[in-house]
Amino acid sequence: MIDIKLLRDNPQFIENAAKDKGVTINVSHIIEIADKQKELSLAVQTLREERNRLAKSVSQATDHERESVIDEGKKIKVLLEQKEHALSAVEEELRTALLLIPNPAKRDVKVGKDETGNDVIRKFKEPTNFSFTPKDHLVLGESLDIIDTQRAAKVSGARFAYLKNEAVLLEFALVQHAMNFLIKEGFSPIIPPVLIKQDITEGLGYWQSGGNEDYYLVSDFNVDIDPDKPASNPLYLVGTSEHALVPMHKDEILQSKDLPKRYVGFSPAFRREAGSYGKDTKGIIRVHQFDKIEMVSFVEHDKDDQEHEYLLSIEEKLFQSLQIPYQVVKMCTGDLGFPAARKYDLEAWIPSQKKYREVTSVSTVTDFQSRRLNIKYRNGDKTEYASILNGTAFAIGRTIVAILENYQQEDGSVIVPEVLRAYVGKDKITPRT
């Protein structure tokens, strides 16, 4: 949610910023609603003053006066009820309108229509060279007996997978490796709940993305914990642990001395993948459920730019430690999504596709979520909305894909990246068949 003051002060900026993200909004209409809200709010406040004054005077009134004062109070009561009713309707209207305004992109973000407008800002290593034709991760995974999507289809349907044997060891190795690194950096490790309440999902602001941005959509597997009760209070599976980490501090005022607050969460992530039919149908690049290590930072409102670069640098260090070629992509306005003000993706080289594919993503949402979730910090005698950032440490499935494909050998075996060997307990994964 954006600041109504910002909208009043600079309506053209907000309208243009929305347009840059491909969202059309009617700014003057929203300002009209805001004006109406202000007017009603003032009227209500005046009436309340009157009511409070009268109520207080009753106890001091003589018996003679009392009756007329109470009558007067009754009149105010009726009037106040009407105005309050009108006010709450207008407030709701205003809130709804404000929720439909996307977070403006930062100044340094290029205006563009879609992913074709994104810029590669740097690369790490050259694409891996092979003296043979590299296999894709599913072929490798099946012959190594570490990925099974066929049985998963039998049990759970399309876009699910069993990770087995060394894939499981690789997952735990990645978790250990990232956790150790991030804990040294001062992050607090968290395992969050993966089911969250509906009003929390609204506070996060992903519903407004129009479903066109799969990656950040809160999954709508709607779970009813108690089958005997109707889903009056539905819970939703998180799309990433960020969805449970960010609202942890809902309705709290943090102390500026405690900032930045940095968390690293480990949890499964659930994705609808609606509208992705036919895309990445093989293997585990695009599945409904995968595990993920996610970073979330709460920082002072003017510190989010430096924090954004910091989180990006961590993502890069983690992928550099695996020695996997990647490129950093800076998203243009059209590819940012609704709440982000700036976003970088890390794309790892996937030899079988001869393409870079997204493996991590880091965004600043500035105060867009903290405004909705009411997350502030005290700065001297002032309170400000905190800036919130989130980024992937490892999306485990895709990282395993990148490892298998980039580290594969001609004989079908896969070398284990050096930093993971101690955790995995072996240097090489060899085919079973």
Next chain:
RNA sequence: GGAGGUGUCGCCUAGCUGGUCCAUGGCGCAGCACUGGAAAUGCUGUGAGCUUCACGCUCACGUGGGUUCGAAUCCCACCACCUCCGCCA
């Protein structure tokens, strides 16, 4: 699942026979004074918001309704937590 209890401004707490409560006190925190500096001590401030400042006002006593001229205080529903019993990784 059964029975009982509790929910006040960061933490603890007073108030709960409706009207000087537009909420008490302590701890913590911040500022100032004292000091060479600190500790200790003292004073002041410390729920949220509106107001450019000030003055002032509004809202807030788990959440949402209701009763009333007036609700932290009475009524209803919901939520959360605690204790005991049952069940269970």
